[in-house]
Amino acid sequence: MSTSFTEPAKKHLGQNFLHDRSVIDKIVQAIDPKPGDAVVEIGPGQGALTFPLLKRHGVITAIEFDRDLHAPLQAAAREHGALRLIEGDVLGVDFSALTAELAPAEGKIRLAGNLPYNLSSPILFHALDHAAAIRDMHFMLQKEVVERMAAGPGSKVYGRLSVMLQAYCTVTPLFVVPPGAFRPAPKVDSAVVRLVPMPTESIHVADRRVFANVVRAAFGQRRKTLRNALNGVADVAAIEAAGLRADARAEQIEVAGFVRLANLLADA
Numbered sequence: 001m002s003t004s005f006t007e008p009a010k011k012h013l014g015q016n017f018l019h020d021r022s023v024i025d026k027i028v029q030a031i032d033p034k035p036g037d038a039v040v041e042i043g044p045g046q047g048a049l050t051f052p053l054l055k056r057h058g059v060i061t062a063i064e065f066d067r068d069l070h071a072p073l074q075a076a077a078r079e080h081g082a083l084r085l086i087e088g089d090v091l092g093v094d095f096s097a098l099t100a101e102l103a104p105a106e107g108k109i110r111l112a113g114n115l116p117y118n119l120s121s122p123i124l125f126h127a128l129d130h131a132a133a134i135r136d137m138h139f140m141l142q143k144e145v146v147e148r149m150a151a152g153p154g155s156k157v158y159g160r161l162s163v164m165l166q167a168y169c170t171v172t173p174l175f176v177v178p179p180g181a182f183r184p185a186p187k188v189d190s191a192v193v194r195l196v197p198m199p200t201e202s203i204h205v206a207d208r209r210v211f212a213n214v215v216r217a218a219f220g221q222r223r224k225t226l227r228n229a230l231n232g233v234a235d236v237a238a239i240e241a242a243g244l245r246a247d248a249r250a251e252q253i254e255v256a257g258f259v260r261l262a263n264l265l266a267d268a
């Protein structure tokens with residue numbers, strides 16, 4: 001097995017490797033790992049973020065799917081620190097179990113990564129499923145995705161991703177990264193975002209599944225009024241009991257409105 005990074009980047013795995021030193025430094029500064037933090041990187045690739053993080057923090061856990069990268073990563077990591085590599089698909093990793101193993105005292109890990117853009121939504125939703133086990137997340141994503149995550153009611157890009165994330169996390173866009181910072185260069189701008197899951201006691205969603213269904217239905221047909229979009233999910237009486245107008249559209253409803261409606265349905 002090869003121990004150097006000789007393979008070309010694989011498009012189907014979303015491989016756009018960071019090479020801009022100043023961007024890498026800004027990400028490491030944003031994460032700012034402190035002694036004892038359990039930092040878990042998703043998609044270390046050729047180590048662009050992993051090795052600076054290792055140098056600064058000494059120990060990093062990383063999850064990489066591409067088996068051609070496993071041996072070269074392990075070999076190159078040795079001079080920087082202790083890399084614990086999980087060889088496999090991040091979507092199959094139980095972050096709650098990983099947290100119990102890596103951070104039994106605090107009960108929280110810190111996630112980071114320049115994510116494969118084709119999988120960014122599934123990875124975000126997977127992380128949300130384990131939000132109670134995560135202290136924070138620093139992710140590089142397509143700029144357009146970060147804009148959707150942070151958008152509020154009335155914005156054209158306010159949608160399911162905005163509501164689902166903001167119900168559980170504070171979302172802070174940090175900085176934009178141009179295509180030239182990567183090899184190969186993606187076609188679009190990227191951005192780094194910080195997500196901090198709210199403490200369990202400040203999350204008011206009673207039933208996550210009901211909430212997800214309401215939000216999916218409401219934005220599934222975003223041009224329709226709530227009355228029509230939520231047909232079969234919530235009737236007009238429930239919509240109005242939640243303090244919402246049945247002739248409003250999903251893009252006008254704030255996160256708390258969706259939470260009220262979902263909680264009412266969960267209670268019923």
Ligand code: SAM
Binds near residue numbers: 014048064
């Ligand atoms: N962190 C590196 C960097 O910044 O140069 C690589 C980032 S690249 C955008 C995304 C990385 O995620 C690649 O190394 C890719 O192989 C890996 N990856 C893709 N799908 C994955 C999955 N399902 N689970 C874990 N890693 C995955």
